[in-house]
Amino acid sequence: MNGNRAANGSLVLAALLLTAGLAACSEEGKGGQVWTAGSPSAGASATGSATPSGGTPSGSPTASGTATPGAVPTADRWKTYTDAGRKVSFELPEEWIVQSVTPNAGSLPGALKVEVKDAEGGYIATLHTGLQPAKAPACSPKASRSYVVLSSVPVDLPHADTDATISPRVVFRVIQGYKYFGSYGITNLVAGAGGKACQLRNLVQGPAGEGDIFFGDLPAVRAFAPDEKVAPAKSFDTLGQAAQYVDQGTEFANVQRMLLSLKVNP
Numbered sequence: 001m002n003g004n005r006a007a008n009g010s011l012v013l014a015a016l017l018l019t020a021g022l023a024a025c026s027e028e029g030k031g032g033q034v035w036t037a038g039s040p041s042a043g044a045s046a047t048g049s050a051t052p053s054g055g056t057p058s059g060s061p062t063a064s065g066t067a068t069p070g071a072v073p074t075a076d077r078w079k080t081y082t083d084a085g086r087k088v089s090f091e092l093p094e095e096w097i098v099q100s101v102t103p104n105a106g107s108l109p110g111a112l113k114v115e116v117k118d119a120e121g122g123y124i125a126t127l128h129t130g131l132q133p134a135k136a137p138a139c140s141p142k143a144s145r146s147y148v149v150l151s152s153v154p155v156d157l158p159h160a161d162t163d164a165t166i167s168p169r170v171v172f173r174v175i176q177g178y179k180y181f182g183s184y185g186i187t188n189l190v191a192g193a194g195g196k197a198c199q200l201r202n203l204v205q206g207p208a209g210e211g212d213i214f215f216g217d218l219p220a221v222r223a224f225a226p227d228e229k230v231a232p233a234k235s236f237d238t239l240g241q242a243a244q245y246v247d248q249g250t251e252f253a254n255v256q257r258m259l260l261s262l263k264v265n266p
Contacts, residue, residue: 073257074250080261083112088129090215091261093254095119106132108211116258123217123232124255125185129264130211131203136189139198145223147175147197148239150182150246155260157213159188160205166190170259172252173200174242177223182234182242184255185216186262198222215262 075093082089083100087110092098096118103111111130118124151172159168165188174182175197185202192198202216217232224230236242246252 072250073253075254078257081114083114085110085112087265088112088127089261089263090127090258092116092258096124097121103128103130108132111211125215125217125258127262128214131214133205133212136201137198139192141196143198144192144196145175145177145198146195147173147191147200148195149173150243151252151256153256153260155186155262157186157188157204157262157264158207158210158266160207162205164190165205168204170256171202172246172256173221174236174239175200175221175223176239178226180236180239180242181221181224181230182236182245183217183221184252184259185218186213186259210266213264215259 073093075095077094078091079094080089080091081098096116099115099117101113101115103113107113107128108130111128113126113128115126116124149171152169153171155168155170157168159165168186168188170184170186172182172184173191174180183200183202186204187200187202188204189201191200199220199222201220202214203219204213204215206212217234221233224233224235234242234245236245
């Protein structure tokens with residue numbers, strides 16, 4: 001049974017990678033292969049601190065520029081979080097909670113860190129601004145693993161423009177290990193070459209002097225070992241299950257709308 005499951009997962013991965021090569025690639029060919037499942041749009045932009053808003057759009061541009069059907073946000077009412085200094089804002093379901101926490105050591109002056117939790121206190125995501133730029137760890141070909149971008153939608157954020165960056169995106173990506181490990185977040189970093197990487201970083205590299213921005217479930221996802229804690233990353237037995245989470249899951253639809261609504265002021 002396990003052998004059949006692994007074989008089926010490999011076949012699905014190969015099919016999606018082929019689709020990626022035919023359908024869409026990262027901007028200017030800088031990134032890995034991309035297959036975009038249906039996903040909702042950001043909806044209305046942020047309107048003010050704790051201001052309820054509505055709307056559940058049913059489609060959004062994919063990486064190839066066309067609209068596709070997909071899961072829609074299920075929250076009936078939305079509110080907008082704005083920090084005291086009015087440097088950032090984003091929408092979230094009205095029953096979700098935003099908690100301010102201490103920024104990481106070494107963060108730039110004025111850095112902000114908040115955690116988003118659901119109504120029961122379950123962790124959803126962290127937003128951290130003013131992060132010190134840091135290089136990704138070295139990645140040897142032997143250690144790299146196949147990865148697939150299951151959703152990639154543009155988001156307007158201040159960002160660096162270099163050979164190692166693309167325009168910012170809200171993404172859900174999976175990397176293959178003993179299972180398929182997935183993570184959502186914002187990024188403008190090239191993950192790897194040839195559809196392989198050691199880790200997938202949820203980080204937008206900011207303009208010079210402004211620090212980097214993380215907004216997602218964890219800063220980077222990788223192929224975890226069987227004895228490691230996976231959460232808050234997602235794990236799937238097959239790539240098809242991961243695609244279903246993106247294309248049909250109401251949790252991801254709500255999270256994606258939240259991530260797409262992020263506004264950052266200089």
